[in-house]
Amino acid sequence: MVNCVVKNWQGEAVGETTLDLPVAKEENAAHIVHRALVRQLANARQGTASTKTRAEVRGGGRKPWRQKGTGRARAGSIRSPLWRGGGVIFGPKPRDYSQKMNRKERRLALRTAFNSRIEDLVVVQDFAAELTSPKTKDLVTALARWDVTLEKRVLLITHEPHETLYLSGRNIANLTMILATNLNIHDLLTVSKIVATDAAIAKIQEVYCD
Structure with a gap:
């Protein structure tokens, strides 16, 4: 169980959220995450x-x-x-080229990979309402307030689709936006920082812990 500080739109700490994900044993963790990554890359081949x-x-x-x-x-x-x-x-x-992997193994690999990135995780309050109109500059400024730089790849996880957020962030070169229900091993392991809303964290624990 890990406690994560939750930041608001202004970048101020306003509370905490708990992340409790069952992960693979230490001796098996690297192997199962590697298998899941190889499977995803292989399945993407035409x-x-x-x-x-x-x-x-x-x-x-x-x-x-x-x-x-x-x-x-x-x-x-x-x-x-x-x-x-x-x-x-x-x-x-x-x-x-596709490879098979049991559903429970895939979920275990995702949880293990996500848990391994805790130090690079920034949890924020749901900020969709703050973006009243599509504006890339506002989103970039907010990321800076959360101490997230866009010099390297950043993953933004939300719990539900939001058109204004999508339009604001689609033109940012190093920003990848996905839903909590669409987590994948490759994105989790290849980004420098992960930004997730508190609602997305709750959704991840609900969906991937069964």
């Missing part, structure tokens, strides 16, 4: 890379020259893999 074998390349049906008597090496097709414009030996073909 697997559409494709090359043609000598049987699929157009042409090459006729023998280029007779077998003997020319002084050249024997050849049976201009589409041999040895020739320019020929087929490819053992080239890639469309395939499915």
Whole structure:
């Protein structure tokens, strides 16, 4: 169980929230988080890379020259893999890279990864009402008040979608915005700072602790 300070829109500490996530044992934590990360990256691959074998390349049906008597090496097709414009030996073909992982394991990996980033977590009050109109400058200024710099990647987690917030933050290069129900291993591990609303923290504990 970890107590996190909650900041308001002005950057002042106004209370605390508790984060209590069941995590993997220390000796297994790195392994299960690594498996979940590899799975996510593998599942994101399209697997559409494709090359043609000598049987699929157009042409090459006729023998280029007779077998003997020319002084050249024997050849049976201009589409041999040895020739320019020929087929490819053992080239890639469309395939499915996806990997399976049990739901309980995925949840455990997410909780473990999130818990490992506690030192980089900034919890704030729900500030959607503070953004009355889409304005990137207001959001950047608020992040600065929360001691969050945008020199490196920042993850902003909210409990529900908010159009004004989305429009305010979509143009910030190093800011990624996701919902608490859409947490993923890659974002949690690759950002420098994590900003989450207190409602998002409550949602994470509700959704991922079953």
